Amino acid sequence: MPTPATVFPVAASKFRPPRQLRQAGQPWQRAGCTSHQRPTHTHLLLCRMACVFAFSSPVLADPGTLSPQLPAPDLAVSLAQWQQVQLTRDQTLRRQIDTLQGLRNYQNQVRAKWRQILGPWPARTPLNARCTGRLQRETYTVEKILLESQPGFFVTVNLYLPSNRTGTVPVVLSPIGHAPLGKAHHTHDNYQARFITLAKSGYAVCVWDPLGQGEREPYGERTGNHHTVQGYQCMPSARHFCLYFIWDGIRCLDYLETRPEIDRERIACAGCSGGGALTQYLTALDDRITVAAPTSWIAESIHLTGDRGLHTESWFPGMCDPYGPGTAQLLACIAPRPLLILGNDHDPEFPPASMARVAEETAALYGRLGCAHRLQYISVDSPHGFWPPARAHLYRFLEHHLAGLPVPDPEPPVKTETAADLFCAPGGQVHNLPGSKTVFDLNREALQQLAEQRATRRKQLSSADYFQFIRNGVLQSARLTAHSFRRSDWQPQLRVTVRQAARYADGCCAYLPGFSTTLRLHHNPSSRHLAVVIADDWSVGHARSSALAQTGLNVLHLAADHASDRREIMSGSLRIGRWALLLRNAGRAAQALPAFQGCSLVALGEGLNAARAAQFAAISEPGQYHAVIALRGLADLRSLGQGVAQFHSHQMQPGALRWFDADDLAAALAPLPQWIGDTRNARLQAHDQTTLRRRYRWATTRYQSGPLQLSAGQTESQPLAGWIKQHVPSGGK
Known part of the structure; x- marks a missing residue:
């Protein structure tokens, strides 16, 4: 056993477990002290150094060489810094664009990457468009139209002519x-006023209800289910939730092309807030749109990542990545078409300072392309919304860049319609239509198709090809290669301080450049096994690692750091993927220490996300781990999409079901020793033994009589340790 590192004299009563160190709010709490024991500056410094005191692999560090400025783990900071690094890489690419061909090349890559995130586009099936009524006014008409963007997926449209x-x-x-x-919408910023004013001035206007609003509230609650639950359910499925919004807009464009009144060469898109987002998305993807005016929406991608009010349809993995679907990248996909960016001086969600920085960056691109006159950024003196001052700027921009049709200034008063007068569907709801489908219905159909595809692959692929397919799916869905460009000479490190009269150490692990988390390391000199433990809940992992250590195993318990689902998805550092990298890199760093060189590694994950992370770690880096233990995991990811109100952070695995479900992951690990225990259903209830075996029928087939242990009910640590010693060679042999 190596000589323990120097221990700073911090009283045990003032030293909290690692999870509490991370989560406490005040600096002295993060240093390990309780709120009523506020330390002096010197005490705070010693506490902080104790938390990060390190031995860098493979030897113990000299305490005199350590910097007192080493930071405690802070995932929010790490994710923001990671996004900035990624964004800088993309900025470098965009700032090199100075020709239309260079722009096209960049746009093609952004669109291809975004299309992969969104999933396969639906087929262009018959629209079955029909007019259900007209409102004849003095200078314009409103046609009330029903169309199907997908079979049975009705879109309610008002066409002003x-x-x-x-x-x-x-x-x-x-x-x-x-x-x-x-x-x-006819109050506050009054969308109808814009539509009517444009129609009176000679423009056609096509407007439709988005999912969950107006006549498309199939779940009975306004703006709720469609902007939260369905976003989660679609994330691991065939299509990202946003694609349903985008496809509605594309099919509305398809419909407009069938109308003889419409000039196909003069199509503008202008929306506010969530409509501003869709304006940006549609124009970035569809070149039929010739002028764009996103309003009350544009902000830096890093700012959007921190926006707690941002709906799931705008949660794109890796927005700041090179060629990722971030704000600046998608605006570059609109160039060199005329672009009006409208904002509000008093909008805290999309603040003018952030919007101005994006506009400046985009204006520089337009300038290099020789079309600076086509971009305009204006922030008006108003709160969030499409208020009259913003509408006036829209009208002038359209007159100049689209049609040459002037609009009166100031905007004249208009008489708006009641919601009932604009209804397209019977009773004002599409769910009253025979055969009407929801996103939930379409997603369940997609989940069934994916399940059939997985079953076919199991029959057709060879063992080697099957493993490689699953591994590729793990790497892509968990974004395990996203950090690969970072410093090639960088190595993970364990940083610990050993407590006196104890056989464990507390500290932290730098597992990726800029990312670290806290740990507890148990050392048993006689053992040649090292169990690397991670759990969704620190207390569960602490109990498991302590119990395993008492059986005589070496145990490295890693704190499972996590942020909000939104922040992790949009930063591109996905929770399960990052935890898999944590298991891989922490295991590598531990094996580099003299005390653990040559030890056989066992990955143990406990909890829905941690269990899957342990499997991801072993699949993505074959040969590193000698066994996998997955406890209290979900036995069927697809099942989380079977109830209309079900959603869970475990669904934040973009497109995972396009490649695998839980049974596939277990099967791909064959013949590696694997213990799967205490699995859960969609309601997080424990399975019985019969159900468990049925859920893992394919894995059982792949293992045949090999070392696959399936156990229902609570898993005790003593049998686990015995299983490890029986099935895992000592010393990695």
Whole structure:
């Protein structure tokens, strides 16, 4: 056993477990002291140094060489810094664009990467469009139209048309923000006023209800289920939730192309807030749109990542990545078409300072392309929304860049319609239509198709090809290669301080450049096994690692750091993937220490996310781990999408079910010794033994009579330790 590192004299009563160190709010709490024991500056410094005091692999560090400025683990800071590194890489690419061909090359890569995130586009099935009524006004008409963007997926559309038109007219596609009345919104910033004013001035306007609003509230609650639950359920499935919004807009464009009144060469898109987001998305993807005006939406990707009000349809993995679907990248996909960025001086969610920085970066791109006159950024003196001052700037921009049709200034008063007058569906809800489907229905169909594809692969692929397919899926869905570009000479490190009269050490592990987490290391000199433990809950992992250590095993317990689902997805450092890298790199760092060189590694994950992370670690780095133990995991990821109100952070695995479910992961590890125990169903209830065996029928087939242990009920540590000693060679042999 190596000589213990120097121990700073910190009283045990003032030293908290690692999870509490991370989660406590005040600096002295993070240093390990209780709130009523506020330390002096010297005491705080000693506490902080004790938390990070290190031995760098493979030898113990000299205490005199350690910097007192070593930071405690802070995942939020690490994720923000990671995003900035990624964004800087993409900025470098964009700042090299100075020709239209260079722009096209960049746009093609952004669109391809985003299309992979969004999933396969639905087929262009018949729209079955029909007009269900008209409102005839003095200078314009409103047609009430039903169309199907997908079979049974009804979209309620109002098409405003000027009455005294000659020839074709320009059209303004108008996605809606998160206003409960949808296309009928007539209070505050009054969407109807914009539609009517444009129609009176000679423009056609196409507006439709977004999911969960207006006439498309199939779950009975306004703006709720469609912006939370369904976003989670779609994340691991065939299609990202946003694709349903985008496809509605694309099919509305398809419909407009069938109308003889519409000039296909003069199509603008202008929406506010959530409609501003869809304006950006549609224009970035569809070149049929010739002018774009996203309003009350544009902000830096890092700012959006921290926006707690951001809906799941805008949660894209790795927004700041090179060629990722971030704000600046998607605006670059709109260039060199005319672009008006509208903001509000008094909008805390999309603040003008952030919007101005994005606009400046985009303006530089337009300038290098020789079309600086096509981009305009304006922030008006108003709160969030499409208020009259912003509408006035829109009208002038459309007159100049689209149609040459002037709009009166100031905007004249208009008489708006009631929501009922604008209804397209019977009773004002699409769920009253025969055969009407929801996102939940379409996603369940997609989940069934994916299950059938997985079953076919199991029959058709060879053992080697099957493993490689699952491994590729793990690498892509968990973004395990996202950190690969970082410093090639960087090595993970364990940093610990050994407590007196104890056989364990507390400290931290630097497991990726800029990322670290706390740990507890148990050392039993006679053991040649090292169990690397991670758990969704620190207390569960602490109990498990302590119990295993009492059986005579070496145990490294790693704290499972996590942030909000939104922040992790959008930063591109996904929880399960990052934990898998933590298991891999911490295990590597531990084996580099003299005390653990040559030890056989066992990955143990306990909890829905940790159990899967342990399997990911072993699949993604074959040969590193000699056994995998997955406890209290979910036996069927697909099952979380079977109930209309079910959602869980475990679903934050983009597109995972396109490649695998739990049974596939277990099967891919064959013949590596594997223990799967105490699995859970979609309601997080424990399975009985019969159900457990049924859920892992394919894995059992792959293992045949090999070392696959399936156990229902609570898993005790003593049998686990015995199983490890029986099935895992001592010393990695």
